[in-house]
Amino acid sequence: MAKHIEVRDLNIYYGSFRAVRDVSMTIHPCAITALIGPSGCGKSTYLRALNRMHELVPAARVEGEVVMDDQDLYAPGMDPVEVRKHVGMVFQRPNPFPTMSVYDNVAAGLRLNHRRMRKSEMDDIVEESLRGANLWEEVKDRLDKPGSGLSGGQQQRLCIARAIAVKPDVLLMDEPCSALDPISTHAIEDLMAGLKENYTIVIVTHNMQQAARVSNYTGFFNIGGTGEPGELVEIDETPKIFSTPAHTSTEEYISGRFG
Numbered sequence: 001m002a003k004h005i006e007v008r009d010l011n012i013y014y015g016s017f018r019a020v021r022d023v024s025m026t027i028h029p030c031a032i033t034a035l036i037g038p039s040g041c042g043k044s045t046y047l048r049a050l051n052r053m054h055e056l057v058p059a060a061r062v063e064g065e066v067v068m069d070d071q072d073l074y075a076p077g078m079d080p081v082e083v084r085k086h087v088g089m090v091f092q093r094p095n096p097f098p099t100m101s102v103y104d105n106v107a108a109g110l111r112l113n114h115r116r117m118r119k120s121e122m123d124d125i126v127e128e129s130l131r132g133a134n135l136w137e138e139v140k141d142r143l144d145k146p147g148s149g150l151s152g153g154q155q156q157r158l159c160i161a162r163a164i165a166v167k168p169d170v171l172l173m174d175e176p177c178s179a180l181d182p183i184s185t186h187a188i189e190d191l192m193a194g195l196k197e198n199y200t201i202v203i204v205t206h207n208m209q210q211a212a213r214v215s216n217y218t219g220f221f222n223i224g225g226t227g228e229p230g231e232l233v234e235i236d237e238t239p240k241i242f243s244t245p246a247h248t249s250t251e252e253y254i255s256g257r258f259g
């Protein structure tokens with residue numbers, strides 16, 4: 001079930017370096033929120049803080065709150081592994097497990113998460129996830145073949161199927177189309193449009209046309225200068241950000257004057 005997220009005063013560090021300063025935002029359920037901004041402004045760092053992946057980097061830490069439907073993901077005692085089950089992630093480069101079959105790639109998370117599951121039940125979830133990722137028709141006759149044998153766009157949809165198989169509430173996507181050709185990009189964008197009916201989706205993208213095409217809300221991040229932390233300049237409904245943003249720097253960025 002798609003969840004509402006309230007981020008409050010998030011500061012994100014790598015050791016003593018503060019990469020992201022004081023971000024607060026509302027992330028709406030059943031909608032796509034795009035994060036845009038120049039290189040190094042902390043978009044990916046911020047995205048990884050939303051499912052507690054940031055802390056996997058040695059000496060990395062986060063201050064502030066990420067409240068998902070009243071539950072602070074950073075509350076004491078909250079298990080980060082449990083958080084990552086509810087907040088799934090799709091990365092820039094398709095990263096299927098190379099030696100695993102298409103089927104096993106989708107089943108991998110389920111096998112980790114669930115106690116015993118009947119084969120027929122597993123088959124159903126694998127099919128449902130591949131259908132959900134718009135890939136079933138292309139792979140249903142090669143489920144036992146290696147996932148690495150698929151095209152780049154198919155591999156990325158396989159990774160999305162793997163992410164949704166465990167039924168997360170939120171899907172984080174870090175530039176999911178940057179390694180893909182235009183046709184595969186189009187397929188992923190179509191897929192996102194369908195997925196948002198059931199998920200809260202946050203996507204980092206360098207491609208402003210993509211943000212404008214797929215997202216309902218857009219957040220613009222910027223950075224004061226080298227060594228300075230990234231900050232959220234503004235977030236609003238996407239048409240508003242791309243037509244009448246509140247800040248000059250947003251207008252300059254989306255019109256291509258920097259970044």
Ligand SMILES: Nc1ncnc2c1ncn2[C@@H]1O[C@H](COP(=O)(O)OP(=O)(O)OP(=O)(O)O)[C@@H](O)[C@H]1O
Pocket residue numbers: 014019037038039040041042043044045046057230
């Ligand atoms: N593992 C790390 N250790 C130390 N600093 C890091 C690490 N990863 C990122 N940073 C720094 O944190 C800042 C934000 O980086 P981040 O990758 O989040 O930016 P970004 O906006 O996603 O950039 P891009 O658009 O180029 O992917 C940068 O100054 C970067 O050098």
